Amino acid sequence: MSDVIVPFERPQSEELTGADRNAPLNIGVVGADGRPRPVRVLLIGGTTDEVGVITGRLEAHAQRSFRVQATDIGELDSATEEVSVDLVLLIASEVGPALASLRILRQRVGEFPVVLIGEPGDWQQRELLVREGATELIGRAELADPGVPLLERAIDWAVERHELQHELRRAREVGRHLAHHDTLTNLPNRQAFRARLRQLLAQARRNRRQLAVLFLDLDRFKHINDTLGHAVGDRLLQEVASRLKSCVRESDMAARRGGDEFNLILADIRRGQDAARVARKVQTALAKPFKLDGAEFYTSASIGISVYPADGRDVETLVKHADIAMYQAKGQGGGTHRFFLPNMNDRALERLELEQSLRLAIERQEFRLHYQPRIDLESGRITGVEALVRWQHPDLGTIHPDEFIPVAEETGLIDGLGAWVLGEACRQAVEWREQGIVLDSVAVNFSARQFRRQRPAEVVRRALEKAGLEPGRLEIEITESAVMQDAGVALESLAELRALGVQVAIDDFGTGYSSLAYLKRFPITKLKIDKTFIRTLLIDPKDAAITEAIVAMAHSLGLRACAEGVETRKQLEFLRAPGCDEVQGYVFSPPLPVEQVTPYLSGERALIPDTTGG
Ligand SMILES: Nc1nc2c(ncn2[C@@H]2O[C@@H]3COP(=O)(O)O[C@H]4[C@@H](O)[C@H](n5cnc6c(=O)[nH]c(N)nc65)O[C@@H]4COP(=O)(O)O[C@H]3[C@H]2O)c(=O)[nH]1
Structure with a gap:
């Protein structure tokens, strides 16, 4: 050579x-x-x-x-x-x-x-x-x-x-x-995830081992995306992807399903609790602030876990069950994980049926509004009503909003439903006015999603115009937690609503985590004390103290205080002392259909506090 x-x-x-x-x-x-x-x-x-x-x-x-x-x-x-x-x-x-x-x-x-x-x-x-x-x-x-x-x-x-x-x-x-990876995060995509899971399942079957599938959905991601734009949303997803990767072993897999949904496969676990450990590790990794565009963001995830072979033996079942468990975690307020349990399946089916019939309900106009009077505590005068939606289901009868509003929120159906409620309440207020019944205001609930949508003031302005109602006669109720989800953005939306002339009340006050610094700046008109405090007012001195403190705080901020869920005369009497302005509750009247509430509003019938409850 x-x-x-x-x-x-x-x-x-x-x-x-x-x-x-x-x-x-x-x-x-x-x-x-x-x-x-x-x-x-x-x-x-x-x-x-x-x-x-x-x-x-x-x-x-x-x-x-x-x-x-x-x-x-x-x-x-x-x-x-x-x-x-x-x-x-x-x-x-x-x-x-x-x-x-x-x-x-x-x-x-x-x-x-x-x-x-x-x-x-x-x-x-x-x-x-x-x-x-x-x-x-x-x-x-x-x-x-x-x-x-x-x-x-x-x-x-x-x-x-x-x-x-x-x-x-x-x-x-x-x-x-590219065919196997998600272009935004470079994580394996849904197809690659399924192929890998199939392969790992075969291995687990041969070696008689367990494996876990985690279904992960970011909490409040849509909010970040809607309010801060897709570019920030995309960067957040990329950062989340890299944190997820760091939480799993080489033999495991972190994949992106799409949107803000991710899957993890834990290839070989000894017991279910190993998966819980990884879920906690993921939460810790996500809990650190995300620094994007010079600002800090926080997110958390709702995680559902299914384990092979107990919760399923094939790709479809394991993913479906992890998904169902994820929904349960989300229902707990997010930031947590849940293992799949067999009865979750039934609940998931029920939910699916509910979702389907909810879609139809909007088309078939199965919704009605009930109105609950609100009374000025000092004068006993009816100051207004709160509109509360009811679903007249053809088979199941009346369904209460607590059951379907969360589903309507998650599926986006709330947009159509909320618009209908707003339009109908405004129309009814005008009809009452034409009958000579002039109320200070008709209150309408706005869900978190309705409020998050850009420019809620625009939706309200159109509804007022269409009905011909003066803005000052409408009150929008937004829960404390919805407002505080992103207080900065809320401040703007509230200011726009106030600029229109409508009144704004913070609902369920005391149950969320208010930033008092923001509360001071919010251009609101009323605080509604949550009924959980009122219920135990006379039993738990702490709740009594909280109620008094909320009333005092409302007054010092120049707001009216309204107590919700007042059921007894004693509660009513208690609320007089700190000077609570308004009350609402069964002690006077439950929410009623329009034909039943109208005689009270017109003065044809007197609203007398119920004495049976004590
Ligand atoms: N225990 C007790 N409860 C009383 C009493 N007085 C009134 N309530 C109930 O307390 C709830 C008050 O409404 P909310 O806090 O805004 O809570 C509402 C509100 O957050 C939501 N909601 C109702 N209608 C609508 C709507 O049109 N749009 C939206 N986004 N949410 C709605 O659903 C929630 C539940 O509505 P409802 O089932 O109508 O329940 C109503 C009402 O029926 C009382 O003395 N004792």
């Missing part, structure tokens, strides 16, 4: 011209430092003269230098063991040895261009040689002719073709990667 080192800087060859000379032949020509390096050539076979001719011609090559190792065809086996080559020149006249050499080369050295220098055989033989790895074929006789730069061209073409093949392979790999 000889080793010929050819210096790198070569004068330009007169033989290679035009496109050939400038062709970008990079494979094997660029070293690790980014600088061109000699092309490593393995020259196999040939006579001493031929080896001499070839090395001479390579030395004279215009653009690159070559480092040639020559070996006999018979020594190929041992020669290729430790060489790394960029290009092979194989001299073999017979098809048999040429094919055998090509096969050895492919096995031992791998992928590289091969210029076969031999006797031109028939096309079938040529085809066979190409199939076995010959990139270019030239005749042995042509080597000797210095006037024809066939060898140089063959080398250039071989390298070029090899490079193209290489690029094609890479493009295919990229294509395959």
Whole structure:
């Protein structure tokens, strides 16, 4: 074996011209430092003269230098063991040895261009040689002719073709990667997740091991996306993806299903609690603030867990059950995990049925509004009513909002339903006015989603205009938790509502976590004390103290205080002392259909506090 080192800087060859000379032949020509390096050539076979001719011609090559190792065809086996080559020149006249050499080369050295220098055989033989790895074929006789730069061209073409093949392979790999990965987060996508889960299930079955599927949905993601824009939402998802990856082992998988939903596979767990540990780890990872665009965001996830084989033996069942468990976690307020339990299935089915009939209910106009009077505690006058929606289900009878508002919220059906409630309440207020019943205000509940939607004031303005109601006669009730979800954005929406002239009450006050700094700045008109405090007012001195404190705080902020859920005369009396302005509750009246409430509003019937409850 000889080793010929050819210096790198070569004068330009007169033989290679035009496109050939400038062709970008990079494979094997660029070293690790980014600088061109000699092309490593393995020259196999040939006579001493031929080896001499070839090395001479390579030395004279215009653009690159070559480092040639020559070996006999018979020594190929041992020669290729430790060489790394960029290009092979194989001299073999017979098809048999040429094919055998090509096969050895492919096995031992791998992928590289091969210029076969031999006797031109028939096309079938040529085809066979190409199939076995010959990139270019030239005749042995042509080597000797210095006037024809066939060898140089063959080398250039071989390298070029090899490079193209290489690029094609890479493009295919990229294509395959894209087909199996989510472009935003670069995590495996849903298809890849399913394929991997199928594979891991087969392994778990063989080895009698357990595995867990986690279904993860970010809490409040839609809110971030809606209010801060998709660009911030996307960056948050990317950051979440990388945190999720760091929570699982190499053998596990973190995948993105789409939107803000992710799946994890824990490939091998000893008991279910191992999955709970990972779920907690994920929550801890997500609890750290996300710094995007110079601002800090917080998110958490609702995680459902299903375990093979207890909760399912196939991909579909395990994913479905983890999804159901995730909904349960979400129902607990998010930021937590739940294991799948068999009875969750029934509840999930019920929910699905509810969702389906809720869609129909809107079309079939099965909703009615009931109105609960609100009374000024000092004068006993009815100041207004709160509109509360009821669903007259054709089979199930009256369904209360606590059962369907959350479903309507999650599915987005609240948009249509909320708009109907608002329009109907405004229309009714105008109808009462036309009957001579003038109320301070009619209150309408706005759900968190309705409020989050951009410009709730616009929806309200249109409803007022359509009904012909003065803005001051409408009160919008928004729960404390909905407002505090993103107090900064709420501040703007509330200001717009107030600018319209409508009144705004914070509902269920005391149950959420109000930032008093924000509360001070909110342009609201009323605080409604949650009925849970009123219920235990006379039993629990702490609730009594909280109620008094809320009334005092409302007054010092220049707001009215309204107590909800007042059921007894004693509660009513208690509320007088701190100067609570208004009350609402069964002690006066439950929410009533319009025909029953109207006589009270018109004064035709008097609203007398109920004494039966004590
Ligand atoms: N224990 C007790 N309860 C009393 C008493 N007086 C009234 N209530 C009930 O307390 C709830 C007060 O409404 P909320 O806090 O706004 O709570 C409402 C509100 O958050 C929501 N909701 C009702 N209608 C609508 C609507 O049109 N849109 C939206 N987004 N939410 C609505 O559903 C919740 C429940 O509504 P309802 O079932 O009508 O329940 C009503 C009412 O019937 C009492 O003395 N004792």
